Amino acid sequence: MSTSSTEAPAVPDLVRVxxxxxxxxxxxxxxxxxxxxxxxxxGPVHVREIVQRRDRWxxxxxxxxxxxxxxAGAPWPGTAEPLLRRTLPAHDKIRIRRSVRYFGRLKGHAQDVRSHNPVKHGCYTRVDGYTAACSCGWKAKDVYASKGKASEAWLGHKAGxxxxxxxxxxxxxxxxxxxxxxxxxLPHVPWTFKKIVSGPRHGQxxxxxxxxxxxxxxxxxxxxAWQTVLDADNRETFEEYFPGRDDTPRGPRPGHTRLRLSGDGGGNARVILTADIDGPPAEETEGGPVSAEPRLTVKxxxxRYAEELRLNPGKASADGHAGWACGAGASLLAGAETPGPGRLGTHHGVIYVCIGHQAAAEERIVGAxxxxxxxxxxxxxxxxxxxCGHVTAYSTAALAALSAQPGPDEARDLASPHRAPDAAEDAER
Known part of the structure; x- marks a missing residue:
C-alpha cells in the first residue's frame, strides 16, 4: 500500500477556490x-467552457x-484556451464539486445563528460571539466572531x-x-460512476x-499505481494484444492492446480501469524490437516480503535467490521438473526471471x-x-541446487533426483 505525503494533494483546497x-x-x-x-x-478541471454536441459534451x-x-496580443479580458479538457457522453454520471451557494433550501434544515452570552449595557448589547445550529439538531462546537462566520459554519453542515x-x-x-x-x-483518472441494479451485488x-x-x-x-490500493480480481485483470487488421463499421483497424484492471476497493465498491490502445507493443514495432520486454517494476x-521469506522459510517450501544482480521484475517462471511418478511429472521448484536471465536460469536448472x-x-x-532471481523450492535439495549457495550433499532429501548414499552402500565401499 502506498503512504500519504505532506505534498499538495490530488484535489486542491476547493473551499478556498x-x-x-x-x-x-x-x-x-x-x-x-x-x-x-x-x-x-x-487532473481536476475548474470548468470555464462547455461545448455541447449532438451526443457528447x-x-x-x-x-x-x-x-x-x-x-498574447489580445486586449483584456481575453483569455487563453483552457489547459484541460474532458469529452464524454452527455448521460454519463461524473463526480462534480460545486459551491453550496448554488443549492436552495434543504428540507428539515434551517439556519439558526444566535448571539453568544449577550450582556446589555445601557442602550446597547455586548456579545461574546455567535453560535450556529440547525433545525435538525446539529450544533457547532465553536463560537464565531461574526454572524457571517457562524452562517458559513452552518453552510458547511448543509454541504455535508x-x-x-x-x-x-x-x-x-x-x-x-x-x-x-x-x-x-495516485495518478488522476477520469471517473464515471454506475450502480449494480440486480443480482447478489445489488446496490454496489x-x-x-x-x-x-x-x-x-x-x-x-x-x-x-491504482492496483496498490485495490484487491485486484485476477480473473478480470488482463493485458491482451490483438494483431491487425480488424474490419469494423468505421473501416479497418490496426492491431491494438486491451488492458483492464478490476478489483474491490472496500466499502462495497467496485473499481474498473480500462484501455483500448491502437498499435503493437514496443517489442513488435517496425525495425525490430525496441526492447526485449517492458521492464516490470518490483514494489x-x-x-521486502521476498527477503523475509528467504530469511524465514516455511515447512512446505523454502525460498532463496539465484545469485545474480537484477532489479527488474520477473516476467517468466522457470520451473525445475523431473519425469514421473505421475503423468505430469514432479515439480521441484521455480526460479522467477526476466527475459534477460532466462538462459542463466535454464542453465542452472539443467546443471542441477x-x-x-x-x-x-x-x-x-x-x-x-x-x-528476478527469486527461488521457491519444495525440498532442501532443490533449494540447494537452484539457489546461489548450494548446501552439503547430506542436506538432500528423497525428493531430489540425486539420492544420497545410504549406510549399506558406505559399508560395501
Missing part, C-alpha cells in the same frame, strides 16, 4: 455548470485556483448533508474520495475510468539435474512481480 463550503455529488455530464470542478486525465477549464491567463446523501447513493464515490485523501499521489457502486487517450506505457504505470513491499520448463508469468505476477 470556491470561497465557501463545497458539495461533492454525482450528476450527468450535461448537468455540469460553469464554475464546477470535474475530473479529467490531467466537452468540459474545459484550468486547474482549480489557477489565475486566468490572457492571450448533500455530500453524505451522494455517498449513501453510490459507495464507489465515497471510496474514491477517501482514497484520494489517504493516497494523494462502480467507479470506472477509460485510459484510451494515454500511451501503453503510461496506462501500465497508472494501473500499477518495495514485494521486495532437472528439466527446465519456462512459462510466461500470469497477469497477477506481472502486476505485482517477484524480483
Amino acid at each position: 470556491f470561497g465557501g463550503p463545497v458539495v461533492t455529488m454525482l450528476a450527468r455530464a450535461d448537468e455540469a455548470l460553469l464554475g464546477d470542478v470535474v475530473d479529467s486525465i490531467g 466537452t468540459l474545459a477549464g484550468d486547474p482549480p485556483g489557477r489565475i486566468a491567463r490572457s492571450t 448533508q448533500f455530500t453524505e446523501a451522494a455517498y449513501a447513493d453510490n459507495s464507489a464515490l465515497l471510496w474514491v474520495d477517501s482514497t484520494e485523501v489517504v493516497h494523494p499521489h 457502486g462502480i467507479a470506472e475510468a477509460s485510459l484510451d487517450t494515454l500511451t501503453l506505457d503510461q496506462t501500465r504505470r497508472v494501473m500499477a 518495495p513491499s514485494s521486495a 539435474g532437472y528439466e527446465p520448463r519456462v512459462d510466461p508469468a500470469p497477469p497477477s505476477h506481472r502486476w505485482d512481480p517477484w524480483p
Whole structure:
C-alpha cells in the first residue's frame, strides 16, 4: 500500500477556490455548470467552457485556483484556451464539486445563528460571539466572531448533508474520495460512476475510468499505481494484444492492446480501469524490437516480503535467490521438473526471471539435474512481480541446487533426483 505525503494533494483546497463550503455529488455530464470542478486525465478541471454536441459534451477549464491567463496580443479580458479538457457522453454520471451557494433550501434544515452570552449595557448589547445550529439538531462546537462566520459554519453542515446523501447513493464515490485523501499521489483518472441494479451485488457502486487517450506505457504505470490500493480480481485483470487488421463499421483497424484492471476497493465498491490502445507493443514495432520486454517494476513491499521469506522459510517450501544482480521484475517462471511418478511429472521448484536471465536460469536448472520448463508469468505476477532471481523450492535439495549457495550433499532429501548414499552402500565401499 502506498503512504500519504505532506505534498499538495490530488484535489486542491476547493473551499478556498470556491470561497465557501463545497458539495461533492454525482450528476450527468450535461448537468455540469460553469464554475464546477470535474475530473479529467490531467487532473481536476475548474470548468470555464462547455461545448455541447449532438451526443457528447466537452468540459474545459484550468486547474482549480489557477489565475486566468490572457492571450498574447489580445486586449483584456481575453483569455487563453483552457489547459484541460474532458469529452464524454452527455448521460454519463461524473463526480462534480460545486459551491453550496448554488443549492436552495434543504428540507428539515434551517439556519439558526444566535448571539453568544449577550450582556446589555445601557442602550446597547455586548456579545461574546455567535453560535450556529440547525433545525435538525446539529450544533457547532465553536463560537464565531461574526454572524457571517457562524452562517458559513452552518453552510458547511448543509454541504455535508448533500455530500453524505451522494455517498449513501453510490459507495464507489465515497471510496474514491477517501482514497484520494489517504493516497494523494495516485495518478488522476477520469471517473464515471454506475450502480449494480440486480443480482447478489445489488446496490454496489462502480467507479470506472477509460485510459484510451494515454500511451501503453503510461496506462501500465497508472494501473500499477491504482492496483496498490485495490484487491485486484485476477480473473478480470488482463493485458491482451490483438494483431491487425480488424474490419469494423468505421473501416479497418490496426492491431491494438486491451488492458483492464478490476478489483474491490472496500466499502462495497467496485473499481474498473480500462484501455483500448491502437498499435503493437514496443517489442513488435517496425525495425525490430525496441526492447526485449517492458521492464516490470518490483514494489518495495514485494521486495521486502521476498527477503523475509528467504530469511524465514516455511515447512512446505523454502525460498532463496539465484545469485545474480537484477532489479527488474520477473516476467517468466522457470520451473525445475523431473519425469514421473505421475503423468505430469514432479515439480521441484521455480526460479522467477526476466527475459534477460532466462538462459542463466535454464542453465542452472539443467546443471542441477532437472528439466527446465519456462512459462510466461500470469497477469497477477506481472502486476505485482517477484524480483528476478527469486527461488521457491519444495525440498532442501532443490533449494540447494537452484539457489546461489548450494548446501552439503547430506542436506538432500528423497525428493531430489540425486539420492544420497545410504549406510549399506558406505559399508560395501
